[in-house]
Amino acid sequence: MKKRVGILIGGKSVEHEVSIITGLQVLDNIDKEKYEPVIVYIQKDGSWFLGKSLYDVNNYKNKRLDDKYEVVPIASNNKLLLYPHPKNVKRKLFKKPAEVEIDIVFPALHGTNVEDGCMHGFFQMNDIPCAFGSVLSSAVGMDKVIMKKIFSADKLPITEYIWFYKNEFMLEMDKIIKNSEEIGYPLIVKPANLGSSVGINKANNQQELIYAIQVASSYDKKIIVEKCLENIREINCAVLGYENDLITSLCEEPLGWKEFLTYEDKYINNNKNNISNNRKIPADIDEETTNAIYELAKHAFNAIDCAGNARIDFLYDGYNIYINEINTIPGSIAFYLWEKKDISFKDLITKILNIAEANGKDKIMNIISYNIDLLNNLGKFGKQS
Numbered sequence: 001m002k003k004r005v006g007i008l009i010g011g012k013s014v015e016h017e018v019s020i021i022t023g024l025q026v027l028d029n030i031d032k033e034k035y036e037p038v039i040v041y042i043q044k045d046g047s048w049f050l051g052k053s054l055y056d057v058n059n060y061k062n063k064r065l066d067d068k069y070e071v072v073p074i075a076s077n078n079k080l081l082l083y084p085h086p087k088n089v090k091r092k093l094f095k096k097p098a099e100v101e102i103d104i105v106f107p108a109l110h111g112t113n114v115e116d117g118c119m120h121g122f123f124q125m126n127d128i129p130c131a132f133g134s135v136l137s138s139a140v141g142m143d144k145v146i147m148k149k150i151f152s153a154d155k156l157p158i159t160e161y162i163w164f165y166k167n168e169f170m171l172e173m174d175k176i177i178k179n180s181e182e183i184g185y186p187l188i189v190k191p192a193n194l195g196s197s198v199g200i201n202k203a204n205n206q207q208e209l210i211y212a213i214q215v216a217s218s219y220d221k222k223i224i225v226e227k228c229l230e231n232i233r234e235i236n237c238a239v240l241g242y243e244n245d246l247i248t249s250l251c252e253e254p255l256g257w258k259e260f261l262t263y264e265d266k267y268i269n270n271n272k273n274n275i276s277n278n279r280k281i282p283a284d285i286d287e288e289t290t291n292a293i294y295e296l297a298k299h300a301f302n303a304i305d306c307a308g309n310a311r312i313d314f315l316y317d318g319y320n321i322y323i324n325e326i327n328t329i330p331g332s333i334a335f336y337l338w339e340k341k342d343i344s345f346k347d348l349i350t351k352i353l354n355i356a357e358a359n360g361k362d363k364i365m366n367i368i369s370y371n372i373d374l375l376n377n378l379g380k381f382g383k384q385s
Contacts, residue, residue: 005105053066129357132329165222240338309348
């Protein structure tokens with residue numbers, strides 16, 4: 001019997017549209033002989049929807065999602081149940097409400113409120129198999145401040161940086177500018193909890209620094225200012241697996257990359273048909289550097305307790321390798337890094353789902369409670385202070 005896979009797309013995130021692209025790519029490539037895929041669309045207001053129109057990207061472009069209907073997610077017996085929203089039943093849109101039962105969740109979601117562990121929390125608490133790690137790995141991978149602290153503690157190479165809260169900048173602007181300038185221009189300024197290059201700017205002087213901080217502050221309460229390495233190359237590598245059973249993809253080098261790729265570089269000027277024209281796979285680096293990146297990628301993956309498939313982005317100056325960030329749900333699930341290693345998009349999805357099930361079974365085996373009637377036995381242990 002086929003297992004039903006809920007492919008979650010959209011979400012309350014500035015990366016909403018990117019998520020739709022990733023999710024529909026997964027829909028197109030999932031092994032339909034093994035799985036029955038169901039697209040679950042989460043609107044920007046957080047409402048959940050089902051409907052046949054959600055399966056076609058053109059309907060999103062033309063805003064013709066006429067048959068979509070709102071559903072309510074409920075967890076039961078390690079499964080996700082989706083019921084028509086009561087308001088639809090009240091209006092007699094459904095004669096008899098029927099649930100859609102999901103066996104495994106594939107969250108093709110990017111950005112805050114979804115990729116940062118918020119979505120994983122619901123599934124993890126209810127023992128529903130869910131791809132791409134856990135609350136912990138998702139939250140740490142999204143928050144670049146915490147990520148850098150963990151990588152630094154684990155002796156992984158990162159660039160020099162400072163961080164602060166946006167309210168702190170309003171109160172201690174001169175101090176933060178001084179600390180930033182001590183790193184030395186040029187600088188890269190980022191919101192701590194976003195991806196897809198949203199809200200990122202380069203600063204070559206104090207005026208540009210203040211502007212970049214103001215932009216980043218409009219997206220997140222935590223801001224990172226880090227050294228912008230010049231004459232640098234970006235090299236990316238994906239890791240697939242669980243615990244110590246890990247494999248690495250080929251390395252890639254995005255073409256035309258300077259300090260960072262913009263949102264437009266990544267998505268508007270980049271799609272499945274021309275993706276090979278925008279990146280070199282494998283990257284043109286020597287064997288020693290390649291192997292070093294492979295080891296660092298696996299180390300970073302395990303440092304934040306990842307599972308499934310993640311992409312780690314590196315900076316390379318010809319001598320030194322630095323970890324820039326880890327993407328716990330990479331755009332297009334980084335299929336292009338695996339295809340040239342003879343793992344097809346279809347097989348990659350299957351492997352990710354298999355890992356999700358194995359990870360879920362491991363969690364279910366953990367002891368989470370004791371059969372001790374503590375409340376009724378409180379008085380037997382003497383007077384409580």
